[in-house]
Amino acid sequence: xxxxxxxxxxxxxxRGQGRYRSLRLPAGHDxxxxxxxxxxxxxxxxxxxxxxxxxxxxGEFAGxxxxxxxxxxxxxxxxxxxxxxxxxxxxxxxxxxxxEVETALADWHGAEAVLMxxxxxxxxxxxxxxIVEPGDWVATDELNHACxxxxxxxxxxxxxxxRHNDLNHLEEGLKAEAAKRPPGRELFIVxxxxxxxxxxRAPLTAxxxxxxRYGANVIVDEAHSTxxxxxxxxxxxxxxxxxxxxxxxxxxxxxxxxxxxxxxCGSNLLRDYLVNKCRHLIFTTALPPAIGAWWxxxxxxxxxxxxxxxxxxxxxxxxxxxxxxxxxxxxxxSYIVPVVLGEDPQAVRVSRALSERGFDVRAIRPPSVPxxxxxxxxxxxxxxxxxxxxxxxxxxASCAMS
Numbered sequence: 221x222x223x224x225x226x227x228x229x230x231x232x233x234x235r236g237q238g239r240y241r242s243l244r245l246p247a248g249h250d251x252x253x254x255x256x257x258x259x260x261x262x263x264x265x266x267x268x269x270x271x272x273x274x275x276x277x278x279g280e281f282a283g284x285x286x287x288x289x290x291x292x293x294x295x296x297x298x299x300x301x302x303x304x305x306x307x308x309x310x311x312x313x314x315x316x317x318x319x320e321v322e323t324a325l326a327d328w329h330g331a332e333a334v335l336m337x338x339x340x341x342x343x344x345x346x347x348x349x350x351i352v353e354p355g356d357w358v359a360t361d362e363l364n365h366a367c368x369x370x371x372x373x374x375x376x377x378x379x380x381x382x383r384h385n386d387l388n389h390l391e392e393g394l395k396a397e398a399a400k401r402p403p404g405r406e407l408f409i410v411x412x413x414x415x416x417x418x419x420x421r422a423p424l425t426a427x428x429x430x431x432x433r434y435g436a437n438v439i440v441d442e443a444h445s446t447x448x449x450x451x452x453x454x455x456x457x458x459x460x461x462x463x464x465x466x467x468x469x470x471x472x473x474x475x476x477x478x479x480x481x482x483x484x485c486g487s488n489l490l491r492d493y494l495v496n497k498c499r500h501l502i503f504t505t506a507l508p509p510a511i512g513a514w515w516x517x518x519x520x521x522x523x524x525x526x527x528x529x530x531x532x533x534x535x536x537x538x539x540x541x542x543x544x545x546x547x548x549x550x551x552x553x554s555y556i557v558p559v560v561l562g563e564d565p566q567a568v569r570v571s572r573a574l575s576e577r578g579f580d581v582r583a584i585r586p587p588s589v590p591x592x593x594x595x596x597x598x599x600x601x602x603x604x605x606x607x608x609x610x611x612x613x614x615x616x617a618s619c620a621m622s
Contacts, residue, residue, distance in 0.1 A: 221403075221404050223351075223406050223437060223467075224487075224489055226404075226406075227351075227489055227490070227492075227493040228489070230493070230496075230497070231492060231493060231496060234496055239496075240496060241310050241495055241496045241502070242495065243309055243310065243314045243495060244314060245314055245315070245316055246312045246314065246315075250312060306505055307505060307506070308501070308502060308503065308504060308505060308506055309501065309506040310495070310501070310502055313505060313506030314506065315506075315509040317509045317512030317513060317516070318336055318506075318507075318509075318512050320512070320516060321334075321336060321512045321515045321516060322334040322335065322336055322483070324515075324516065324519050325471075325483055325485070325515075325519070326485070328452065328454050328519065328523065329454050329455075329458055329463060329469070329485050330454075330458065330463050331463060331485045331486060331487075332486070332487045332488045332491075333485075333486060333487060333488045333490070333491040334483045334484065334485050334491070335483060335484050335491045335494050335495065335501070336482075336507070336512075337481070337482050337483060337484065337498075337500060337501060338480075338481060338482070338500075338504060338506075338507055339472070339474070339480075339481070339482055340367065340441075340443050340470065340471075340472030340474060340475075340482040341366075341367040341370075342367075342482065342500045342504070343367075343472070343482040343483065343484055343500075344365065344367035344368050344371055344441055344470050345368075345370045345371040345374065345500060346371070346484075346494070346498045346500030346501065347371065347439065347468060347470060347484050347494070347498070348368060348371030348372060348374075348375060348410065348439065349372075349374035349375045349499075349500075350375075350493070350494055350497050350498040350499070350500075351468075351493065351494075352371075352372070352375045352377050352406075352408060353375065353377070353406075354375065354376050354377060355377070355378070355402065355405050356375075356377040356405050356406045356407070356408065357377060357379075357380065357397045357401075357405065357407050357408070358372060358377045358378070358379050358380065358407075358408045358409075358410060359380045359381075359382055359390055359393050359394065359407075359408070359410070359436070360372060360379065360380070360381055360382070360409075360410045360411075361381075361382060361384055361385065361410070361411045361412065361415075361422070362381050362382065362383055363384045363412075363415050363417065364410060364411065364412060364441070365412060365416055365441060365443070367441075368410055368412075368441065372410075377408075378397075380393040384415075384418070385420065385422060385423060387423060387426050387427070387430065390409070390427070390430060391430055391434075394407070394430060394431075394433075394434040394436060395434065397434075398434045398435060406437060407431075407434065407435060407436035407437065408436060408437045408438075408439060408467075409427060409430075409431050409436050409438050409439070410438075410439045410440075410441075411424070411427060411438075411439075411440060411441070412440070412441040412442075412443070412444070413440050413441065413442050413444075413455065413456040413457060413469075414442075414444040414445040414456065414554055414556065415444075415552075415556075416443070416444050416556065417556075417558060417584060417588060417589050417595075418551040418552060418556075418558055419550075419551055419552035419553075419554045419555070419556030419557055419558055420551050420552030420553075420554070421456065421552065421554070422440075424440065424456060424457065424460055424462060425460055425462070428462055428465050428466065432465070437467040438465070438466040438467055439466070439467055439468050439469075439470070440456075440457055440466055440468075440469045440470070441469075441470045442455040442456065442457060442469045442470060442471050443470065443471065443472040443475060443482075444475060444476075444556060446471040446472065446475065446476060446477065447475070447476030447477050447522050447529075448476050448529055448532060448533075448555065449529075451526065452523045452524075453476075453522050453523060453525065453526075453529060454523075455469065455471065457469050467486060467490070468485065468486035468490060469484075469485045469486070470482065470483075470484055470485075471483055471485060473515065473518075476522070477518055477522060478518065479511065479514045479515055479518050480507065480511050480514075481507050481511055481515065528602040528603075529602070531602040531603075532555050532600065532601065532602040533555070534606070535555070535600045535601070535602070535604055535606060535609045536553065536554055536555040536557065536600045537553070538606060538609050538610060538613070539557050539598065539600055539609055539612070539613050540553055540557065542610060542614065542617070543557070543559065543613055543616065543617060546613075546614075546617035546621070548616070548617060548620060555599065555600040555601070556597065556598075556599060556600075557597075557598040557599075557600060558584075558595045558596070558597055558598075559595055559596040559597075559598060559616055559620065560594075560595045561594055561595055561596065561620060562592060562593070562594060563592070563594055564583075564585045564586075564594045566594065567584070567585060567594035567595055567596060568583045568585075570583070570596060570616070570619045570620050571583040571596060573619040573622075574596075574612075574615055574616065574619055577615050577619075579612055579615060581596050581597070581598055581612075581616070582596070582597060583595070583596060584596070584597045596616065596620075598612070598616065
């Protein structure tokens, strides 16, 4: 029995029990949502109101009403949008805007379907804990994010942690497991496409080839690559043309895209299964529709912004080149630049020294990174002037070696 057969059987059982769920828009008088005081059903401006005395008397907020909202309106002329009933999407929290967002995102990735969830952590944990069952086998990179670790902890599969980006170690695990694979049990490989603390890319093409050789399903967390790779910014999986060869990808809005929320990208069947089985969707309050409007405003911008992507990668190359010339230990070649300093006190000291020079660069210590690899995590942006990037690189080298 294949993984898709497993999903179809489970959904058919729900239909037979009268328990099959689907998303539908609110209609009629609301006796469903948790909007007990009625606040959530009011039409509200998309931007919070600021008291006039705050606007005029405090320089920090002066002129706030004239700043853009990201929707093509100033705050003073901001359109209204009902927040809808406060409940899960399966009750009264669904809104037509999310259908628009999910369709636009699926088109962006060339995928069958997308399902929006509340955060990247929720999306990864929810996806993994829903589709992986006890008795399944999962190979997970040792540096995968905490949300992946938590998802695996919840579903309790047989787990194989392979050394970071080590294809030989991964194949050892796959080969041994394939030889004794119990009937009806599935094999999965979970990796990030761009690792959040090391800034290096997974060898995705080789990982997918191994998965196909041994009959495994691939899940890729694209949180840190979404918006920044590929001709339209849809991520590394799409850049490599592997959309049809992976089971699912997970993307977050809270990084390069600058909006709240995250989503799972995959097949129609996967989306249907998650709607009916994923506790992280079923049992949580939906995002407000205003957030969906921000997604729709953001998507055309990021898809067209090849210039920002070019500036981002150029700035990253500058940072890496200067640090390498100064003899500092860094990983990868991306806009996530880890400067490994070793011991925790050293990383904290250098971070504070950079702060005194006007640079906000934080020290990352265990358990976020392995013991003995405390580091600075420099996050390069497209809107950093090149001279500022060079100044930072010289400052990092100076502070780290003093």
